[in-house]
Amino acid sequence: MGKAMRASLLETLNSQVDEIAEHVAAVLLSSIPGFADRGDDLHKLTTLTLTDFLRHADGARTELDPLLIDRAHELARSGLDGGSAAHFWRVISQELWSWLTVRNSAIFDLRGDGLAVWNGFLATHERYAAAFMDAFFETQSELRAAELSCRRVSLDDLLAGKSPDQTESMLQVLGIRTEQVVIARFSFTGDAPNDPSDPGSRFQPLIREMQAHTRRLPWTVSDGSLVLCLPYDERTRDSIRRLSEHLDTNVRIGISRPWPVAGSLAAANRQAELARRGAGATTRIVDFGTLSLMQVAALHVDLPADDVPESLNILFTEDAKSDHEWLRTAEALLQAHGSISGAANLLRVHMNTIYYRIAAARRVTGLDLRSPGVLADIQFLQTCRSFGRYVA
Template sequence: MTGRRQHPSEATSRAVERSAGELSTLASQRMDEHLRWYRELSAEERSQVGLVAQAGISQFIAWFHQEESHQPSAISIFANAPQELTRSVSLRQTLDLVRTVVDVVESRVESLAGPGDEQLLRESVLRFSREIAFAAAEVYAGAAEARGAWDARLEALVVDAVLRGEADDSMQSRASALGWGDVADVTFVVGSTPTVPGGAVPAVDDLRRAVRQHRVEALAIVQRSRLIAILGGTREATRVVEDVADCFGPGPIVVGPTVPHLFAAGRSARAALSGLAAAAAWPDAPRVLESDVVLPERALAGDPPARRILVERIHRPLAAASHAPLLQTATAYLETGGSLEASARALFVHPNTVRYRLGRISEVTGYDLASPREAWTVRIALALGRLAATPGPTTAAATASATSAAGPAPSEARRTRAEPRQRRTASPDTAAQGPLEETSKLSTPNS
């Protein structure tokens, strides 16, 4: 609207001023009749919304009396509103509130405005409602910015606690503040940070928006060159990550195992980070891979959980007494380079028997020896199982150390105590002779 605002007549100003209480009451009634969200608020929240409406009307009346050059400013309308109100009442609902108050004032224009002031009053209401809308947007933007900065800090603390395996009370309170207290089916995902304008913040925001389209909760941070995400509320984390893989930088993206809740996510984090470190050993690895797929690389890199999983999944079932032929067949098949005939000759069985046992091995372990990748995994698992079952030099050294610490055996102790007495009674010549010679000399006089 252009031009200068005309000054209202004294009669119009007094009528508008006297109608403050009536307009506030009508606004509350109108909101209760037409706004469902307002009826669903608690009594305290409805009272707070009513105070905002009253403040808006009071500010309009005060502004309506100002000089013509004075620009309206309704920012103070929300000054007394508690910050928590922005959580229970959205910006859209606030605009509904503004629209309701404007409608109430416009409906009373004919009775409030003096002769010739009707158009002036309508235009003044519209100008002031515009300022209220901008003020509301400013309040909500400030609240969102402060909440976003605080939430980002909480996210970083929660993810850091997951990385360190600290599922304590402080982590629980922070997770609850982020709305993660009851989130189930949690998966840890890690990849490289993309190179995007603006640094880490746009990368994290892009990942959150992409994941939110799948209706999946996400905590995300950038840690040095790694983009880390914790997904919640899905058992198909790998499929979701494949759809949002463009949000990560180049290189592999490793998905850890899905755990029941956030407080068990440390296990998923350790597996995913170990998988990312070991993925370089597999040149043909897919871009998105689960941490279990690189178990052999993780075992070679010295990851104890990976070694334990391989032994538990493959070697221990095959080493059971009931599956002894399967272990022999797996060993022979791997040692002969995957040849049925050579394996059959080594085992003195028919090739069909070898073929049947290979099928049983796949059923028992879940790994198909006909696949080169899975056969290599089984070979490493069997080697790790044999190492775990065979005492090594470390075990022998530990046994010797324990024996020396416990002292000499009883027979050795008696022999050690008898040796000094024997040396004292023997002559120098006798002591210098060997045992057989000493015995023969002692027996000669008797003969």
């Protein structure tokens, strides 16, 4: 393409910038929901972009226009999503190509050096798109970091029971609008990657795993645990059930009872922490809302073996060593309200077997498995051991 033809093409495009920008802006508005209600701003942004393309093409500009990069920061701060920002640049190139090949086909020679002008546009487009998106995501990351910090501070205040009269409104700001919530606390056993400057770093793999199964919800890190506030609904219950199947075996989870949003969340946070302490290798998730009062009591107790009557320690030790089935028999007697025949039916053994086990336990330990007091002690000790509150 000769210099005269090139100059003619660029002059024609310069005269059509407003018209091209209006057309491109209309296409963007119709194809990208994120640009709704941005008509005037979008037209200005498109005009600025096309003008810079032409100034680069005729050699009037060699550096990127800082005004255009500033617009990337503004769009990120306005809440535009990254997909919409990236699509803006795809539409720009598509519609500019269409304009050249359809509206200006007489002077845009596809068979000759006209493509040199287009290649120049593409090179400029690539530079601007890369710089624009870098600036956009940089600002978006800064905003998300600031938002996350604010969300964590807000959740920390809620969990501490501050301003209970504002709990409901604060939860709405955090994206939770149900009448009840549950608090979930997650922790690791053993070692996990940890950055002392960021207490949330050790939970990043866990957070990524959770985000695949749950909504984006407020979280914080407290006393070495990851703490989430979850809306209490069927979706949350399903998410927790699915989540338990995907987490590593070294994760322990405690969940509070459903708690009304009109008040302090301090008690719900305490329940979640108690439940988390009760989780172990066999029961990795403990839901406080499903526990009996005896199980709740066991969570509050650190029971050293030295404080347990020697006869009970012998009963548990000998039963584990020789498989006497004394503990299973005691459990069956509890369920059968002390009935020998009822316990035999539950265990599918003869009544004489139950009598034999009762006699053997009494001979070795001095305990009578028919005694309600003995059965209650056995049940409580089993509960303490099951929830990890028994210190051998």
